[in-house]
Amino acid sequence: MSPEEFRVFGRQVVDWIADYHAGIESHPVRSQVRPGEVRAQLPAHPPERGEPFEEVLRDLDEVLLPGVTHWQHPSFFAYFPANASGPAILGDLLSSGLGVQGMVWATSPACTELETVVVDWMAELLGLPEHFRTDAAGGGVIQDSASSAALVACLAALQRVSGGDVAAKGITRRHTLYVSEHTHSSLERAARMVGIGADNVRVVAVDPGTLGMDPQHLDDLIAEDLAAGAVPTLVCATVGTTSTTAIDPVRAVGEVCRRRGVWLHVDAAYAGVAAICPELRWINDGVGEFADSYCTNAHKWLLTNFDCSLLWLADRGPLVDALSILPEYLRNPATLSGEVIDYRDWQVPLGRRFRALKLWSVLRWYGASGLREHIRTGVGLAQEFADWVREDPRFELLEPHPLGLVCFRPRFPELSPEQAEERTHEVMESLNASGELYLTHTKVDGRTVLRFAVGSPQTERRHVLAAWKRIQEAVG
Known part of the structure; x- marks a missing residue:
């Protein structure tokens, strides 16, 4: 494809995206296709000769688009937001156009240095501590997802607790990792991948009122494991759990970790960006004093399309020690001088995309005030929805709900608990099958609750109100 051909088709693609969003x-x-329906419309074998790009766009419209679930739809209330804004899309396009491979500083200095600026900007906007800055002992890095952030945090924790031996000798003792029943499954996956093992993931009890981790039970489990000869390695405290956005008491959990010498990883994948609003910074109480690592996703609620997960460390030393290998083909004067950051040592893959460009574009287009307005709008709409649920005796509202997620369930007093569970799932599936909105569910204390997550920049009050009326009709 020549530059002129790219210009022609590039304009068509940008127009297609703009029309799609409009x-x-x-x-x-939610996509209405059946399993296998998209594949059945695609050729079984690759083309022998190249095809015109117009045919690619035609198949996009006719074959692929019906199989897309529209995450940017204003009535998408499932999972968590996965925002894709205009400036982020354009920033990603620029990244793709440059084709940078930013594994070390020397392979593209701008890729590394813009990333250091952007993560420092974000630390400032979120009110994170100075030691998380890249010009301090710690620093930030853009990972692909919070799952990767959890994985490298586990590696760093193992490196620190072993005195630096794990990277060279591997795990020679039983290590333990601590989560609550509402911690994201990525922590157990990380435990499996680093060799701790799923059986050594200890589940800490939660407060029945807040669903936050119980610090006393955490301390008891650590003491029990120490007595059994294990090495307590990492605790994950969550700020905004996936199920309900419950918030673990980071300060109290951190005090246990500090006393016991255990790494504290704070997973704020969804909720952390809310701290851009000063009135919501309470969610990060204790992070500055106690967190060894902290993660939040710009690609959820911060108008930056996937993938863009921010990880900060209080001390980057253990992570770099765990992952740094310098083969001859990567040796260069800048790396050997020690004056630069080589982000290859902060992640699992060697290669890395120029992700900072899209977040930089978002920060410059919206500014702090625009981002705060976006967060506040989502919180405000969610709280109004919660008020409607609370006032309707046919529904039960799960408290608390401080951010953009509201959990609730319909009441079916005439049904047995088993029948009520089945009926709740039927209601959700009928709503999703209608194509008018999309909800997901979770379980709290063994009972199914529906999740209503507000966060798309396209969502207005009229969309939330229409969804609520449709939910009421479905329950009857």
Whole structure:
């Protein structure tokens, strides 16, 4: 494809994306296709000869688009937001166009240095401590996801608790990792991948009122494991759990970790960006004093399309020690001088994309005030929805709900508990099958609750109100 051909088709693609966003409400929120339906419409074998790009766009419209669930739809209330804004899309396009491979500083200095600036900007906007800055002992890095952030945090914790031996000798003792029942499954996956093992993931009890981790039970489990000869290695405290956005008491958990010498990883994948708003910074109480690592996803609620997960460390030394290998083909004067950051040592893959460009574009386009307005709008709409649920005796509201997620369930007093569970799932599936909105569910104390997550920049009050009326009709 020549530059001129790229110019022609590039304009068509940008127009296609703009038209898609402008008309997104015309699509059913959740894809209506059956399993295998998309594949059946695609050729079984690759083309022998190249095809015109117009045919690619035609198949995009006719074959692929019906199989897309529209995460940018204003009535998408499932999972968590996965925002894709105009400036982020353009920033990603620029990254793709440059084709940078930013594994070390020397392979593209701008890729590394813009990333250091962007993560420092974000630390400032979130009110994070000075030692998380890249010009301090710690620093930030953009990972692909919070799952990767959890994995490298586990590696760093193992390196620190072993005195630096794990990277060279591997795990020679039983190590333990601590989560609550509401901690994201990525922590157990990380335990499996680093060799701690799923059987050594200890589940800490939660407060029945807040669903936050119980610090006393955590301390008891650590003491029990120490007595059994294990090495307590990492505790994950969550700020905004995936199920309900419950918030673990980071300060109290951190005090236990400090006393016991255990790494504290704070997973704020969804909720952390809310701290851009000063009135919501209470969610990070204790992070500055106690967190060894902290993660939040710009690609959820901060208008930056996937993938863009921010990880900060209080001390980057253990992570770099765990992952740094310098083969001859990567040796260069800048790396050997020790004056630069080589982000290859902060992640699992060697290669890395120029992700900072899209977050930089978002920060410059919206500014801090625009980002705060976006967060506040989502919180405000969610709280209004919660008020409607609370006032309707046919529904039960799960408290608390401080951010953009509201959990609730319909009441079916005439049904047995088993029948009520089945009926709740039927209600959710009927709503999702309608194409008018999309909800997901979770379980709390063994009972199914529906999750209503507000966060798309396209979502207005009218969309939330329409969804609520549709939910009421479905329950009857």
